[in-house]
Amino acid sequence: MREILTPFVLALLVTYLINPLISFFENKGYRRRALVAFLYLIAGSGLTLAASQVIPKISHEIPELQASLPQRLQSLKMVTFKTIEKNAKRLPNSKKIIPMLDTKIQEAAGWLLASLPDVASGIASFFSLLILVPFVAFFFLTDGPLIFEWLLRVCPGRHVEKILHVYCAINETLGSYLRALIIECSLIGALTAAGLWWIDLDYWLVLGLLTGLSGFIPYVGPVLVGMAAAGLALAQHGDLSAVLGVLAVFTGVQFIDNWILQPVIMSRSVNLHPAVLLFALMAGGKFFGFLGLILAAPVACIVKVTAQILLEYYMTETGLKKPPKLPLQQTLII
């Protein structure tokens, strides 16, 4: 189910991002289908050009990481053992800890090496998505308004205003949330990549890209990538100052995100309480896995907006909430 849903959900995301541009030109009197086809032609050419530059760099880094992983894990092991030996007096069970850690590190190395081919197959399925998602998005873009017109046509006339109310509110909230999120994630990814490059960490581009993508999973994503980057820094440089450097970069980027990017970019999107967002993330992760984590925040936005509107209708229709009255006694009729 998850595999089937993924391309459709991603296509919806792409549609939301591209639709304002298509609508802009459609409102100048051009046919929607012609505009989408033209945009695909331009975007296809541009993406092919960009991919020809970025993919060789990334595909070069992954085998390099696979080749250097045993050596890096060895140096990570040495650093950890040295630290434990230095503090042996303070740690009464240090002699037991070293062999236990050794076994665990060997197990982790084996698991990592074994899972790298899975990463490669993941990249292959990513490329199949790269074809499937634009294909589905093409139909969403060209026929999306027709689907909505059909919905308006089949719903009873007296409910059209309610449908429009919910549609407008969801459209506005979701659209602004997704557009803001894309901009925010791109900036976070770029800032992290620049910071990691500055502290001379290998694979800064891959880590920057991962940090940008992880921004779609609030709170959890950047923490996981940060931990991975800290481990890589310890393995590469062999001392804790490198880890502190990584921590400084991630903390700095999070600071910029929380204090500058979010207030400026995300201010127009729906304000979800952190507790509600965390609950949505946990429920999404539990029932739909990784896809659920990505969709948790936008689905929570939709549920919040729809619930607010339906509650308002319920309260007005049952008389629990009285419609506002104009101060007629103050109105002078001339």
Added chain:
Amino acid sequence: MTIWNRLVRRIAVDPEFERRKKSLSQIPILQGLNATQLARVLSMLYHRTYQEGEAIFNEGEIGRALFIIETGKVALTKKDVQGRSQHLATLESGDFFGEMALLEEMPRSAAAVAREQSSLFLMYKSSLDAFVLVHPDIGALISSALAKLMSGRVRMLSEKLSSTEQNGKTP
């Protein structure tokens, strides 16, 4: 016009858009707008065809949209104190109704039913509110036209009230 231009026009230009824009230009509250502004207004409108006898809205429901008749006829009715439906007016192509919903989210003061198959544009309040923020110039023209219309109606009502009072005083 060269063959190339004709071909591009045939493939890229939407004739339905031009037709709808032309029918909008006949609406009194949109008559002050130029072609570009009309195209922008069209972008925020929704469209629906109502069948003969289909309810568009009922009296007492909270209104959130203005309806513009592109084609067809719409009857406006209001219930009297005994609850009987009284016919107020029949509106035709180019007319609009429900404009009070754009100013205040209050219960509808009358019901609207399609008299025949009618094609209607819906100007939704929240779409108009968002639109006005982006295009204040068009928003000002629409608001001004609406204000003039409402002012005219208030004037007409007060004249009617005054003449009713005078008739009532006449022995």
